Structures are given as C-alpha cells and as structure tokens.
Amino acid sequence: LWLSWKHLGTRGLGRLVEQTVDLASALKASIRASDDFELAQESNLSVVCFRHLPDGADGVTDAERDALDVHQDALQVALQHSGRGLLTTTRLRVRTWLREGILNHTTTEADLEILLDDIRDLAAGLG
Secondary structure (H helix, E strand, O other): OHHHHHHHHHHHHHHHHHHHHHHHHHHHHHHHOOOOEEEOOOOOOOEEEEEEOHHHOOOOOHHHHHHHHHHHHHHHHHHHHHOOOOOEEEEEOOEEEEEEEOOOOOOOHHHHHHHHHHHHHHHHHHO
C-alpha cells in the first residue's frame, strides 16, 4: 500500500478507489436489470454480492433455497476451473452468494458484462 501511495499520491490512489467503486455500481446496475441475477444488498464498496437464479426464480421452499446455495458454489468452482474469472462465495442471511471484489485498475465494464455472460454459460452447462 505504501509503495502504491508513494507512486500515485493521495489523489491518484483516490481515483483508483473511485474507479473500482464506479465499476461495482455498473455491475450492480446490470444485476438489477437482469431477470436471472439477484443483488444481495446495496453498498458503496467495490465488492458486489449477488447470485444466479436459474430460470429467473428464487427458491420458495427450504429445499429450493438450499439447491440455490449449492448452485452458487458450483458456479464459483466452474468459473475458477474455466480460467475465465475468479469469484468467491460468502454467506449472507444464511444463504450462499457469489462475491465479486473489484480491485484491478484495468477492469472495465465490458469485463463485468463478460463475467455475467460466462456465469450464464456455465450455469447452462450445470443444468
């Protein structure tokens, strides 16, 4: 951190943080506009928690919600094995969510759209 701060200065480092927060906002907007993804919660950070909803449906029963949790874990592993991206999972409100932390200053909005498309493609292969 010190080296980056020394190299970029306070304003430069601030711009990079703002850039990642802006990208997270763009990802959240794409998720909100989609029928097959659900946003966990609003935040002002560069971390976005969301999940894929096969067939656009949230689980109604406990068994369906448990199956959605398993689906998120399977997507995370499939994405990692594909080499196309890396997400983690997290537990929020006793459910499993995909967690995208945007830290790379070279990330673009197009990269985030590709990520969502890759998740859709992987989900189709899981079902």
